[in-house]
Amino acid sequence: MQYQEEQEYNKRFDLGVWKRLIFYAKPFYRHLIAITITMLLCAGFDVIFPLLTREAIDGYVSVGRTEGLGLFALKYMAVVVGQIICIFTFCILSGHVEVGMTRRIREIGFKRFQELPFSFYDQTPVGHMIARMTSDTGRLGETVGWGLIDLFWSAGYIVMTACVMISLNWKMSLMVMLVMPVIAVIAMWFQKRILKNYREVRKTNSKITGSFNEGIMGAKTTKTLVREEANAAEFVELTSTMKAASIRAAVLSALFMPIVSTLGSLAAAYALWKGGYDVFTGAMSFGTLTVFISYTTQIFEPISNIARIFAEMQSAQAAAERVITMIETEPEIADTPEVIEKYGDSFHPKKENWPVIRGDIEFRDVTFRYNSGEKVLSHFNLKIKAGETIALVGETGSGKSTIVNLICRFYEPTEGEILIDGVNYKERSQLWLQSHLGYVLQQPHLFSGTIRENIRYGRLDATDAEVEAAARMVNAEEFILKFEKGYDTDVGEGGNRLSIGQKQLISFARALIADPAIFVLDEATSSVDTETEQIIQEAIKTALSGRTSFIIAHRLSTIRHADRILVIQHGEVTEQGSHAELIRKKGYYYNLYTNQFREERENAILGIRQQS
Numbered sequence: 047m048q049y050q051e052e053q054e055y056n057k058r059f060d061l062g063v064w065k066r067l068i069f070y071a072k073p074f075y076r077h078l079i080a081i082t083i084t085m086l087l088c089a090g091f092d093v094i095f096p097l098l099t100r101e102a103i104d105g106y107v108s109v110g111r112t113e114g115l116g117l118f119a120l121k122y123m124a125v126v127v128g129q130i131i132c133i134f135t136f137c138i139l140s141g142h143v144e145v146g147m148t149r150r151i152r153e154i155g156f157k158r159f160q161e162l163p164f165s166f167y168d169q170t171p172v173g174h175m176i177a178r179m180t181s182d183t184g185r186l187g188e189t190v191g192w193g194l195i196d197l198f199w200s201a202g203y204i205v206m207t208a209c210v211m212i213s214l215n216w217k218m219s220l221m222v223m224l225v226m227p228v229i230a231v232i233a234m235w236f237q238k239r240i241l242k243n244y245r246e247v248r249k250t251n252s253k254i255t256g257s258f259n260e261g262i263m264g265a266k267t268t269k270t271l272v273r274e275e276a277n278a279a280e281f282v283e284l285t286s287t288m289k290a291a292s293i294r295a296a297v298l299s300a301l302f303m304p305i306v307s308t309l310g311s312l313a314a315a316y317a318l319w320k321g322g323y324d325v326f327t328g329a330m331s332f333g334t335l336t337v338f339i340s341y342t343t344q345i346f347e348p349i350s351n352i353a354r355i356f357a358e359m360q361s362a363q364a365a366a367e368r369v370i371t372m373i374e375t376e377p378e379i380a381d382t383p384e385v386i387e388k389y390g391d392s393f394h395p396k397k398e399n400w401p402v403i404r405g406d407i408e409f410r411d412v413t414f415r416y417n418s419g420e421k422v423l424s425h426f427n428l429k430i431k432a433g434e435t436i437a438l439v440g441e442t443g444s445g446k447s448t449i450v451n452l453i454c455r456f457y458e459p460t461e462g463e464i465l466i467d468g469v470n471y472k473e474r475s476q477l478w479l480q481s482h483l484g485y486v487l488q489q490p491h492l493f494s495g496t497i498r499e500n501i502r503y504g505r506l507d508a509t510d511a512e513v514e515a516a517a518r519m520v521n522a523e524e525f526i527l528k529f530e531k532g533y534d535t536d537v538g539e540g541g542n543r544l545s546i547g548q549k550q551l552i553s554f555a556r557a558l559i560a561d562p563a564i565f566v567l568d569e570a571t572s573s574v575d576t577e578t579e580q581i582i583q584e585a586i587k588t589a590l591s592g593r594t595s596f597i598i599a600h601r602l603s604t605i606r607h608a609d610r611i612l613v614i615q616h617g618e619v620t621e622q623g624s625h626a627e628l629i630r631k632k633g634y635y636y637n638l639y640t641n642q643f644r645e646e647r648e649n650a651i652l653g654i655r656q657q658s
């Protein structure tokens with residue numbers, strides 16, 4: 047996986063990044079061209095205004111003429127109207143580009159997140175991904191949409207002003223323009239520092255958000271660990287960093303504008319002094335002098351604009367790189383082009399070509415390690431017939447979940463192959479396999495919404511009656527109907543208004559409703575009470591018949607009825623057989639079972655004694 051999180055990018059301006067970003071602006075090329083033209087027009091109008099003033103002074107005021115003044119007023123009005131139209135147009139165009147770009151990148155990113163495999167999520171913190179796709183993309187849209195406007199306007203304005211000034215009086219123009227490079231250097235210096243401080247503010251701000259998040263989510267743990275004081279101290283440090291940086295940015299901004307405008311005024315003063323002299327001697331008209339003065343007082347604005355845009359782009363460059371790297375991360379588990387050609391991709395499946403699944407599974411010499419870890423499985427072999435119910439038992443960390451994750455193709459074997467119905471599953475599409483899978487996890491995840499919606503998530507066209515039947519099958523109906531709103535109860539974000547056991551039952555029903563050929567229960571009943579579990583066991587027997595199923599459970603009574611029990615130790619099958627066979631064998635399973643059985647009996651007896 048190429049994606050590496052959070053390098054600090056402090057590189058110089060890099061055109062390559064912006065070229066790649068502009069590729070994502072492709073649907074907006076026409077808008078961008080229109081923006082360029084509008085902005086050049088806008089700059090043109092801004093340059094024309096002082097010339098009109100000159101005409102008014104030289105042609106009417108100083109000679110005391112009034113005839114033709116109406117026509118002049120019309121001309122002036124036309125320029126004003128032209129400018130208004132330009133401003134209106136560029137506001138609409140830029141808004142469109144900003145929002146459109148942001149939306150497009152987010153859409154591409156969202157789609158990518160759906161395709162990326164588990165291993166990506168093992169490595170990348172969720173908070174970072176969310177920040178990338180929300181604040182970073184927003185910033186990019188803004189930079190592309192509005193930064194370009196300022197850039198084209200400023201460049202257009204500077205070039206046109208320079209041309210007009212030179213044509214009016216080239217000697218004086220050259221003198222006045224000497225301040226331009228000085229302003230440019232000063233502007234660059236300030237803008238860089240201002241932005242650096244703003245960046246610091248933003249970075250600290252996201253840390254503060256993170257702190258709030260942890261402070262709120264971990265409030266209970268904080269209390270039990272007596273961490274309140276330490277947490278508060280860390281928080282105070284963060285906020286004072288942010289305060290200092292904010293103040294620095296404000297002071298720099300406050301200094302910047304007066305300095306630059308003083309320089310502009312100095313140039314204007316020079317023009318006034320030199321030009322005033324020329325006006326007296328008659329070498330220059332009074333109108334021309336006013337033109338010079340307005341240009342020189344205004345030209346610092348486009349220059350500092352350009353400085354700001356470059357500084358902004360340099361800092362947005364980091365956001366651009368992060369976003370582009372993220373949306374261009376190639377999923378490690380991807381269907382080959384041939385497979386996509388035949389069976390379609392996740393968003394456009396070609397279901398008509400999908401083979402019917404039976405559910406035979408074979409591990410053939412599979413070796414597997416997580417990204418950077420040690421081997422979890424080594425030359426692992428296993429054959430499972432369609433319809434078999436397989437139970438996996440073994441110590442924590444022995445590799446049970448890993449085996450089922452591999453079957454589901456959440457991860458792929460590092461070496462060797464896994465065959466479904468005799469065919470390497472890489473030759474079929476991921477969606478084909480995963481739409482025939484039912485998976486109930488140890489930590490079930492529900493989506494915000496009602497219980498009914500959550501169960502229906504398993505098969506979107508299921509009727510209400512089918513939803514309720516599925517709930518009854520796993521014996522979830524009893525607790526569901528205890529809620530005032532029954533099936534229409536809101537489960538809260540991530541289902542956190544329900545107990546873990548309740549969430550497990552709902553995700554069990556959700557998996558069942560899709561009628562999957564392969565069913566995986568990974569500690570799916572670990573959080574329900576013994577009584578509920580017994581009822582689920584009955585359900586499991588009927589629900590799993592005709593499906594290839596895998597049950598992982600620490601509570602061995604759950605798996606007694608499995609066709610085959612596999613004891614997994616250090617990624618190897620060390621014992622296998624039916625419950626009766628393994629008990630007769632008097633090995634690992636026998637010991638585990640008798641210990642647990644004795645414990646349960648003792649608990650039961652203790653329970654009875656306590657009650658009486």
Ligand SMILES: Nc1ncnc2c1ncn2[C@@H]1O[C@H](COP(=O)(O)OP(=O)(O)OP(=O)(O)O)[C@@H](O)[C@H]1O
Nearest residue numbers: 168416417419422441442443444445446447448449
């Ligand atoms: N996402 C992961 N990234 C890296 N290593 C992992 C990951 N998941 C599991 N492992 C490692 O792989 C090994 C097998 O883990 P696995 O989850 O398969 O165990 P398990 O038998 O399901 O355990 P348990 O009974 O506690 O659920 C462990 O050593 C674990 O640390």
Ligand SMILES: [Mg+2]
Nearest residue numbers: 446447448568
């Ligand atoms: Mg596990």
